[in-house]
Amino acid sequence: MTSAPPDPHPEERDRLAATLRGLESRIGALTASLGSHDSDYREVKSYMAENRGEIDPTEMYQNELILRDIDARGAHAVRLRERLQSMRSSPYFARLDFTADSVGTPEPHYIGRQGLQDSGRTAVVDWRSPLGGMFYEAEPGRAEYEAPSGRIAGRIERKRQIKIEDGELRFVVDTADAIRDDILLEEIGRTSDAHMRSIIATIQREQNAIIRNESDSTLVIQGVAGSGKTSIALHRIAYLLFRQRGRLKAHNIAIVSPNGLFAEYVSEVLPELGEEAVVALDLAGIARRRLEGHRTSFTEPIDPVEPGDGAAHERARAKSTLSFHRWLEQAVAETVQNCFVPRDLRVRSFRVEAEELRTRFDHMASVPVRARLRGIAEHLCQRARLEDPTAASLPRVGEVNRELTSMLTVKSTRALYRDLYRRADAPTVFRAPSAGTLEWADVYPYLFAAAAFAGLDGDKEIRHLVIDEMQDHSPTQYAVLRKLFRCNMTVLGDVAQALGNTEDYAPEDLGGLFEDARVMELNRSYRSTSEIMGFASGIRGTHVTTIDRHGDEPRVLGFDTSAAEVGWLAEEVGRFRAAREGRLAIVTRSRSRAQDLHRLLSEKLEGLALATGGSRGVLGNDVTVLPVGLAKGLEFDEVIVARASLEEYGSETDRSLLYIACTRALHRLTLTHSGRPSPHLPV
């Protein structure tokens, strides 16, 4: 009989058992308190019902307040219990032994997704606390952290990573580095999920610096494909909610996502981190709300990779550039300045000379035209009252405002916007599909003009705005977002992954769009194997550092005919389904190409998903056909870039489409083509 090997970490096993006991006892206590909330609630309710008619209004009101209080305490206890229940499978992931100089003896601190108090002491420290921060930042040796009571200096004696799954200890390793690479490799080497996962156990030092940055009001994060930008933005939200608990709530934070599929993909991270979902916004929704008062609608955005009206494509492209925005700023400023042609004002017995009106109008240059006129009217009426309070018929604000408005040469934002393009220096033209409808490309320039003329309603709820895929938004869109959301921002993306709906940015251009921005870069990629990232970097002609994770070399397969290519794709899907785990994406250049290919493959195969819009649930499928534009931001175990031919990916802007498509793959990448291959493929 062989005896079991000795347990190398009996103290960790004991500690885990004690933590789990403490956790269960807290969960039990909360369940009991919920039971008593229920009976208190019922008691007050039935007292009110039985004595209706006899209770005076004051007592009734008091009882209503008691009910509300019981309700709020109950809801809080339910949330807390849910949080604690979510700790059952893995209450912590690290241990940090720290000797504070003032104490002199080492104390172990266990770090987890949530904090846990057990019998008056801290059993688990939240990863977002300053002590938790040391785990990501510091190595064993001298260290210090900021506690509520002030800076605590001391020594980190030991850093330990602890993997617990389903309440069982899986491994314990001591580490000198920030995070050991083998643990990171194990995390990253797993099969992908339909939803993005949290990464708290393996956050890297450079990522941690972004998550915990509280000093910059606008952070612009330029990061290579797979460097964890999106992941970090979500962890940063969780961090800010923790640090500003009580002051900042989930409904005060919004994420501007590129599409519904992406929003769904990232939707689980915050709940997994024990936080509520934040507000999901998109550029079209933001614009729609602001255009309600203008009785104006707009067309669908033009997809630059779909064939269509060439002139409309050209107009859209022209309005997405930095030079267009500079022109727009200048043109709007001048038009606004010139649209007021004052004459001497006479309302009843009240008189003001044109010259004074001009001066007053010019002094309020930062205020929208309509608000300036209103402001001038209010001021003049007040003055009239002061000058002669007894005057029988003093001018009224409405009257004066009407008179001033009659001195405008343009009467609406729409007229002003149209006039901009009549200027000799207009770099492009304005075409409205019909009265009251704008082309998408005009929507944000129009809102920019509206902000100067009629004024825009700024958002009052949102206090932190996260903008993902920053390289796909135009300078004018940023300028309008800046006016609407006067709050802190985290703006992230990769200039190498532009979809072609704006001109190419350099990272410093993006920083320059926000006067107070700090640009931080992430240059290490975590998603794909070194082989895949090496291949993808060859497409862009750049070098990207990866972690040392290896797999098959990417394959480029040429076929004589398109039918042969489709035949192989169908066989490969069959092979994938029979032999491999996880999710396969077949990525095409455009939406229409995805539809074509899906139809052809569906003649040979069953159960193939197609994603062409924000269709919910599609990411749970084993095999999905989708265009690059929708694959963006997502990841799959295996990716096949179909039709990677010269015909499909021949132009210079197609480089970034191919790059985006290839960098979606975690473990395996294949490109297929019939006819000549794209010239951008590395040889």
Ligand SMILES: Nc1ncnc2c1ncn2[C@@H]1O[C@H](COP(=O)(O)OP(=O)(O)OP(=O)(O)O)[C@@H](O)[C@H]1O
């Ligand atoms: N520190 C980390 N530990 C474990 N996994 C990580 C870490 N950083 C990033 N990852 C993983 O790398 C992958 C890429 O992350 P993410 O999607 O956030 O990157 P991204 O920079 O937004 O990518 P892209 O721009 O290519 O869409 C995800 O699977 C994420 O979980």
